[in-house]
Amino acid sequence: MINFNEQIVDDFRSYMLLEQGRSDHTVDGYVRDVLQFERFILFKDFREVDSKDIPLFIRYLSKDEGLQHRTTNRKLSALKTFYKWLRKEKYIEVNPTEGMQGAKAKQGLPQPVDLEDIDLLFAAIPEDDLRAKVMIEILYGTGARRFEVAKIKIRDFNFNKKTIRLLGKGNKERIVPINDFALTLVKKLMNQLGKDAIYLFPSRQYPNRCISTRRINEIVTFYVNKAGLEGKNITPHKFRHSFGTHLHEGGVDLKYIQAMMGHEKADTTNIYTKVSSKQTSTVYQNAHPRALRS
Known part of the structure; x- marks a missing residue:
């Protein structure tokens, strides 16, 4: 046995x-x-x-x-x-979970972070903690998942096209617009890291590896608390909800938001193939709060 x-x-x-x-x-x-x-x-x-x-x-x-x-x-x-x-892997001949469906759960609406709280959070990060500033700019400015942010490499940025390459679930790649202000901070951070850097957010202990998702949580929590927002339940994933919500409030069509966020449900996959990166970049730059300020 x-x-x-x-x-x-x-x-x-x-x-x-x-x-x-x-x-x-x-x-x-x-x-x-x-x-x-x-x-x-x-x-x-x-x-x-x-x-x-x-x-x-x-x-x-x-x-x-x-x-x-x-x-x-x-x-x-x-x-x-x-x-x-x-x-x-041929350990078993019959899959006992085949065809099983989960119970239908009530879908609650995701709660975004208020714009005022986002401003307070950024204001709480000192100028010399460039890593934290860039990290939270990317979380909120691109709708990236926490593990996607951790794995960002220096080579994933295209400064001419103002885009970032994200590696999502199942190693599926997507190209997402990023605003000018965030890119300016990214360049400064890259200069600090040096020419041999691989990851934008390397592990402090192991420089050739990326930061852990747990450490991203800790950084966000630290500045959330510093900004006096402890009771607001602000997490890295909540920035993702905020990204989608604020773009939608800015008038962006859902098909663009789905493409930028990498929601690859069966009923939306065909829509993604019709969205050009040029169109996506244009609607993003005209609607996202952080893009509008730069």
Whole structure:
């Protein structure tokens, strides 16, 4: 009986990080969910799990643990990813999660950061902390995900076209406009880093590696608190919501916003192919609050 042995879990972790390009945060969460399921099924080998075990696990999480649909759906997603990988690697012949759907959760509207609070936040960052200024300018100015910001390389900027290359989920690339003010700060930061720099935000401990997403959280939280905005629940991901909301409020069509944010749902994929980078740049420069100030 090998259960979910350590080597299999490590291989699954590597698959999500290297092949799927998932963030450290997501990978850690999926691994925890898989190990929680292992504890639930007790002595069963992972190859013995059938389609009845997983609904029992979800029901346990919902009824006994009192978890909301959003959380149980995430755990189901983790198991679906795990068993799809096991099937791909030929550890199993039948995927017990095949065809399973999560519960429908109520969709709450994302709450953006108020423009006044964004101004307060930027004002709280001193001139000599250029890294923090650039980081938050990019988070809010491009709608980039936290892990996308962490992986930005020096070569990802095109200063002539005023764009930045972002590497999203599944290592899917997109080109996003960036405003003049942010680019000016980026150039200053690059000068500080030196000609041998690879990443825009290198790890302080390991310069040839990128900053961790956890460190990005810490930097944002530090300045949120310094600006006196502790109770506003301002996170890196909330800047992404703010980016989309403020562009929409500025009159930008949803198809441009979806393209810039990298929302690749099945029903919008065809729309993205019709959006030119020139059109996207124009609507961005005419609508985003940080672009309008530069």
